[in-house]
Every structure is written in C-alpha cells, then in structure tokens.
Amino acid sequence: MAITNPWVECFFVGALQMRCSVVTDRETGDTVIIDGGSEPQRLINWIDRFEGRGPDWSNGPSTSEEAKLEGIPNRSVVALVNTHAHFDHSGHIPDLLLHYPVKWYLHEDDTYLQTLAQSSARRWGFNAPTPAVADEPLVPLTTMEFGTLPFSILHTPGHTLGGCCLNLLVEGGPNHLFVGDTLFAGSVGRTDLPDTGGDFDVLASSIHTQLWPLEADTIVYPGHGPLTTIGHERATNPFVGEGAGPGGMYGRGKYA
Numbered sequence: 535m536a537i538t539n540p541w542v543e544c545f546f547v548g549a550l551q552m553r554c555s556v557v558t559d560r561e562t563g564d565t566v567i568i569d570g571g572s573e574p575q576r577l578i579n580w581i582d583r584f585e586g587r588g589p590d591w592s593n594g595p596s597t598s599e600e601a602k603l604e605g606i607p608n609r610s611v612v613a614l615v616n617t618h619a620h621f622d623h624s625g626h627i628p629d630l631l632l633h634y635p636v637k638w639y640l641h642e643d644d645t646y647l648q649t650l651a652q653s654s655a656r657r658w659g660f661n662a663p664t665p666a667v668a669d670e671p672l673v674p675l676t677t678m679e680f681g682t683l684p685f686s687i688l689h690t691p692g693h694t695l696g697g698c699c700l701n702l703l704v705e706g707g708p709n710h711l712f713v714g715d716t717l718f719a720g721s722v723g724r725t726d727l728p729d730t731g732g733d734f735d736v737l738a739s740s741i742h743t744q745l746w747p748l749e750a751d752t753i754v755y756p757g758h759g760p761l762t763t764i765g766h767e768r769a770t771n772p773f774v775g776e777g778a779g780p781g782g783m784y785g786r787g788k789y790a
C-alpha cells in the first residue's frame with residue numbers, strides 16, 4: 535500500500551496563514567484535502583478548474599493543459615481529513631462539505647474542541663459557519679486509504695488531545711508527513727491554548743515516540759511556516775530535538 539509520485543499543493547489560508555494541503559494521486563486523480571480550514575472557494579476554484587489564485591506551493595501542474603499532458607485524470611475529491619480541530623484548520627470544513635459530498639475524518643478526542651470552532655473564530659474576530667461534525671474517526675496505528683491514497687495515522691496529542699499526523703506512504707520514499715501544529719520547522723505547537731488539552735510533556739513524548747522513528751528523509755508539512763524533514767528536526771529542533779535536553783527550551787511553541 536503505497537503510491538508513486540504524489541502531487542501535493544499547499545495553500546496558506548486565512549488570517550493565521552494555515553497550511554491547507556491538497557494531495558492527489560496522479561494515476562487516479564483521487565484527491566484528499568487536509569485541513570481545509572479557510573478560503574473554501576479558493577480551494578474549490580483551483581481543485582475543480584485551475585482558476586483563481588491557486589496554491590502557494592506545488593510539485594505538480596498549474597493548468598488543466600499541463601495536467602492533461604502529464605496524463606493526470608480529472609481530480610475527484612474523495613475525503614476531507616484533519617490533523618486537529620483548531621478553528622483555523624477546521625472552521626470552513628462545512629463549506630467544503632457542501633460542495634464535496636464526502637466524509638470528513640477527525641480523531642475523536644478533538645470532538646469537543648471542534649464544537650468550539652465557530653466561537654473560537656469569533657473570539658479572534660473571524661466568521662465561521664456552524665461547526666461540522668466529523669463523519670468518521672481517524673484510527674491511530676492503522677493505514678487508512680482515502681480512495682487510492684494510503685496514510686499511516688499517528689496519534690500525537692500535546693497540542694490538542696486528538697492531534698494526529700498523517701503519513702502519506704510513497705513507493706520508494708520519501709513519505710510526506712502532514713503534522714498540523716504538532717511540529718514546526720525549528721519549533722513545536724503551542725500547549726497553552728484554552729479548551730484544547732495542551733501539554734508540553736505529552737507533546738514532546740508524542741514527537742519522540744511517534745515521529746522521530748520515521749525515515750530521516752520524510753518531508754514534513756507543518757500547519758504553519760516552511761517545510762522541513764524529520765531528520766533535520768530530530769537533529770536540530772531546539773524544543774524536542776536531540777540537543778534539546780529534558781523538557782526542551784520553553785515548553786511553548788509559537789503558532790496556534
């Protein structure tokens with residue numbers, strides 16, 4: 535269960551510039567939207583028609599002609615999947631579900647947090663629709679196939695109770711790991727946010743036990759900020775890397 539040569543696009547959406555990743559199997563056109571938290575119309579226009587602003591980062595075609603030349607079938611969104619339920623990651627899932635009648639997957643330990651998506655957005659001064667309710671739970675320590683896209687599910691609590699990292703399994707590697715706000719390039723997720731279950735020791739333990747054993751060349755897609763790799767963070771991350779010592783620097787990351 536692995537795919538070859540996935541097409542990944544990243545959109546920094548909303549005021550918190552959250553990374554929404556759109557992952558497509560070039561062989562089948564099956565597409566998964568990870569953390570479709572904001573700017574739903576921008577995502578829809580691009581995924582369906584290559585119209586509008588498009589992604590901020592991509593390893594694939596940027597027009598329908600290029601996609602045809604590459605032999606990629608029309609894209610079909612097969613699932614919405616979330617790393618966690620903070621509103622910047624999940625607030626506009628209901629708008630995407632209106633357009634794509636597919637299932638939405640979230641770890642069940644973030645069910646309560648998800649009920650707060652609208653009120654949290656308002657507290658930050660943003661609008662969001664009535665929160666979505668997840669259709670299916672992410673099941674840790676299994677490989678879940680969304681259409682033809684296989685993701686190994688890693689439960690990594692600490693930033694939120696139900697936070698998960700989603701490892702797209704690629705034939706011959708490198709794998710692509712979507713970590714939400716668990717890990718950043720040079721940082722880790724905040725553990726001080728209200729109603730969330732944040733705990734630095736739990737977060738560090740999640741990273742040490744679930745992420746550091748992964749292949750060094752695994753490409754890490756954080757929920758905010760630049761891409762990195764497991765090998766680079768394991769060696770250099772000042773909070774949880776090999777040189778961090780017990781407890782890391784501060785027990786507090788910089789992004790929500």
Ligand SMILES: [Zn+2]
Pocket residue numbers: 618620693715723790
């Ligand atoms: Zn978060």
Ligand SMILES: [Zn+2]
Pocket residue numbers: 552620622623715757758789790
């Ligand atoms: Zn975030």
